[in-house]
Amino acid sequence: MHIKLLFILSAIIFSSCVENVQGSESQPDLNIYVVDESGGIVEGVTVEIFESAEDRNAGRHILLAKNTDNQGKASFSGKEINKTNRPLEEINGRYYLNLYKHNLRQQAETDFLDFTKDHKISQTVTLENVNAEIITVKVAVVYENPVIQPQNKRIHELFITPGYSFSWNDPVILSQNYEKALEEASGYTVDYQVVQEIDASQLFTYLKNDPKKRPFTVEEATKYLSEENWNTFKTVGTSYDYNAMVKHYGFDRMRDNDEIDEVWVWTFPYCGMWESHMMGEGAFWINSEPNENPSCKKLLSIMGLNYERDLACALESYSHRFESTMMKVYGWWDYDNKPNTNDLTTWELFSAYGLRYDKYEKHRSQVGNVHFPPNGLKDYDFGNETYIMSYVDDWLNYPYLRRSNPKSVNRTEWGNPEGSYQLGWMKYYLSHLPHFKGINPYDGKLNNWWHYVVDYNDAIKKQNIE
Numbered sequence: 001m002h003i004k005l006l007f008i009l010s011a012i013i014f015s016s017c018v019e020n021v022q023g024s025e026s027q028p029d030l031n032i033y034v035v036d037e038s039g040g041i042v043e044g045v046t047v048e049i050f051e052s053a054e055d056r057n058a059g060r061h062i063l064l065a066k067n068t069d070n071q072g073k074a075s076f077s078g079k080e081i082n083k084t085n086r087p088l089e090e091i092n093g094r095y096y097l098n099l100y101k102h103n104l105r106q107q108a109e110t111d112f113l114d115f116t117k118d119h120k121i122s123q124t125v126t127l128e129n130v131n132a133e134i135i136t137v138k139v140a141v142v143y144e145n146p147v148i149q150p151q152n153k154r155i156h157e158l159f160i161t162p163g164y165s166f167s168w169n170d171p172v173i174l175s176q177n178y179e180k181a182l183e184e185a186s187g188y189t190v191d192y193q194v195v196q197e198i199d200a201s202q203l204f205t206y207l208k209n210d211p212k213k214r215p216f217t218v219e220e221a222t223k224y225l226s227e228e229n230w231n232t233f234k235t236v237g238t239s240y241d242y243n244a245m246v247k248h249y250g251f252d253r254m255r256d257n258d259e260i261d262e263v264w265v266w267t268f269p270y271c272g273m274w275e276s277h278m279m280g281e282g283a284f285w286i287n288s289e290p291n292e293n294p295s296c297k298k299l300l301s302i303m304g305l306n307y308e309r310d311l312a313c314a315l316e317s318y319s320h321r322f323e324s325t326m327m328k329v330y331g332w333w334d335y336d337n338k339p340n341t342n343d344l345t346t347w348e349l350f351s352a353y354g355l356r357y358d359k360y361e362k363h364r365s366q367v368g369n370v371h372f373p374p375n376g377l378k379d380y381d382f383g384n385e386t387y388i389m390s391y392v393d394d395w396l397n398y399p400y401l402r403r404s405n406p407k408s409v410n411r412t413e414w415g416n417p418e419g420s421y422q423l424g425w426m427k428y429y430l431s432h433l434p435h436f437k438g439i440n441p442y443d444g445k446l447n448n449w450w451h452y453v454v455d456y457n458d459a460i461k462k463q464n465i466e
Contacts, residue, residue, distance in 0.1 A: 030076040034068045034099070034127075041072030045127075046397070048098040049076065056096040056107060057441060059400065063095075078115060088115045102396045103131045103187065103436065130437045132189040132448035135455065137261045139179075140196040140251060143171050144203060144267035145307065146218045155225070155268050156307050162229050171266035171307040178264075178305070178314050185430035186450050195260060204245040205271045208237040215241060221268065230270060238272035242279065242291060242302065252296035255280070261454065262301040273304025275317035276324070282457070286324040287317075299456060312423035319370040319429060323351075325453045329445060335359070346443050350395060350433075354388045364406060365390040367432050373425050374409055382421040383411050398434035399447055439466050 034042040048065045050056040066074040097108045108125040145154045156168040179192045203216045246252045254260045279291030280299040330347035341360040353368035365374035374390040389406040414428035436447040451459040
């Protein structure tokens with residue numbers, strides 16, 4: 001839905017000196033008021049002023065930048081505009097504006113401003129919602145959670161993890177929460193639609209030492225899960241027959257016919273699945289080697305999700321898939337061989353937590369990666385209480401990465417929903433990944449990174465066209 005905002009641009013000029021703004025008794029003022037369509041004020045809109053459209057489009061040579069206050073106003077004096085103290089005739093003309101607050105943005109220009117005369121200018125501009133167009137992703141969901149007899153209970157109800165007492169999760173509920181969390185994090189630019197749900201009794205896990213790759217029966221899976229320390233799983237290991245699973249359910253045919261776009265498999269611990277896996281022509285690494293012998297031509301991503309674990313872990317799996325995809329787009333992280341900030345790709349910049357980014361700006365951070373928040377000192381350091389100055393908010397305005405207003409963040413920034421700082425971080429991390437319209441003028445990539453993850457080939461095609 002487009003949200004219309006109006007701003008009234010007023011320039012009131014009072015000057016007794018024609019030659020020099022610096023010498024005038026009363027400085028000219030530029031007041032920008034931002035209101036919504038109902039007349040309500042809009043606070044926190046960034047207003048940037050440029051001398052040319054070229055500078056504005058490239059994000060360079062910003063004359064002034066301020067945020068609207070709690071009255072919806074940003075004020076600029078003539079002295080601020082005329083930083084080099086030029087004669088008034090030289091600063092007369094049109095000025096180019098860039099206004100943005102997260103997904104609400106617009107570029108505009110003023111009428112001709114004559115600083116040698118007293119006058120008032122009023123303009124109306126509409127700020128647009130620049131969230132990317134919604135991409136519908138059709139999903140087939142498989143629940144490998146059969147009923148066990150004679151207890152007449154499903155696997156998630158029957159077993160506990162050796163050495164622990166926590167209950168496992170109902171994968172149906174977990175899947176629903178997973179879908180909601182991903183859609184919300186994408187700014188609702190991704191619409192996951194479950195088109196098929198399978199209550200599976202057929203399993204595709206086999207022991208690594210089995211040359212015939214014979215899949216477990218339900219009874220065998222139950223036997224191994226019943227072992228005191230899951231000794232067989234831990235000593236022998238397991239693998240998963242993706243090709244057999246895909247052919248069994250017809251997912252390869254469904255993918256090539258555009259009946260589905262991806263598959264989620266919710267299964268038991270030590271099932272042998274990767275967190276994420278891709279098959280099809282041109283498949284690439286998404287936290288696992290691509291399928292060697294795919295039976296489908298179109299790219300098919302398969303999520304392997306463990307209902308012993310919680311939503312935070314499921315979102316972590318998706319986030320690793322995101323990381324792998326963006327490394328396909330931008331290349332792998334290589335901070336050690338890049339001495340300057342300008343050497344970094346946009347993806348490297350986004351992922352640079354404090355320990356990485358400190359070499360470029362002391363005591364600063366960008367967003368971070370799946371395992372390291374901005375202030376992280378080790379893997380999974382999501383509950384770190386230490387504060388660090390971070391440019392996290394820049395990424396909500398992508399691609400306007402100004403690096404001018406860092407803020408102090410620690411674990412309270414992402415919080416601990418359901419008592420989990422990991423869950424807080426995963427939602428926070430995913431929600432900062434760009435999901436906007438257009439092409440980044442600085443690197444030629446889509447401003448919607450989610451597009452690459454849910455439909456890589458289509459994203460590349462769109463990138464090249466635009």
